[in-house]
Amino acid sequence: MAETREQSEYWAELAEEIIQTEPLVEYLQFRNFTIIYLTSEHKRKSNGKAVHGLTEIVQEKNKWAMPGDVSITIYEANNEGFTKEQERILMLHELMHIQVDGENNNKPKLRGHDVEDFSEIIEMYGMDWAHVDDKKMPGQMTLQDINNEAGANKTDQLFTTDKKQ
Numbered sequence: 114m115a116e117t118r119e120q121s122e123y124w125a126e127l128a129e130e131i132i133q134t135e136p137l138v139e140y141l142q143f144r145n146f147t148i149i150y151l152t153s154e155h156k157r158k159s160n161g162k163a164v165h166g167l168t169e170i171v172q173e174k175n176k177w178a179m180p181g182d183v184s185i186t187i188y189e190a191n192n193e194g195f196t197k198e199q200e201r202i203l204m205l206h207e208l209m210h211i212q213v214d215g216e217n218n219n220k221p222k223l224r225g226h227d228v229e230d231f232s233e234i235i236e237m238y239g240m241d242w243a244h245v246d247d248k249k250m251p252g253q254m255t256l257q258d259i260n261n262e263a264g265a266n267k268t269d270q271l272f273t274t275d276k277k278q
């Protein structure tokens with residue numbers, strides 16, 4: 114079945130809150146372009162790893178269908194059990210892919226990771242921030258737990274695809 118995506122008010126609100134409060138992406142307050150927020154139930158994978166989110170420039174020819182200049186798609190089926198804090202880090206991660214360019218900040222530009230994740234995210238939250246511990250209910254987990262989780266498989270937690278590598 115083909116992948117379908119829907120616009121999401123939930124993620125749009127979370128993103129706006131992050132843009133207003135997180136210094137790492139506060140430059141996005143001055144953008145003159147539109148970001149649209151989408152969700153997908155597709156279990157997208159890249160190189161065998163689950164994809165949590167994807168940030169893409171919307172091509173001119175697709176703008177009739179997608180009312181925005183950049184899209185952030187959240188793969189909800191791959192993010193089951195995420196705490197609110199993990200969702201927040203995920204959105205921060207995706208927003209960090211978007212750079213502001215052009216006269217009047219009217220052009221979005223994507224940037225790739227400096228390492229496997231953004232180094233600032235790893236520094237603040239650890240490499241394993243997207244790990245979900247099956248033994249606990251979502252919400253009981255702290256990031257400390259996540260970081261301490263022995264034997265956590267790093268390979269299924271990192272963002273592996275971005276249209277911009």
Ligand SMILES: [Zn+2]
Pocket residue numbers: 206207210226272273274275
């Ligand atoms: Zn990424």
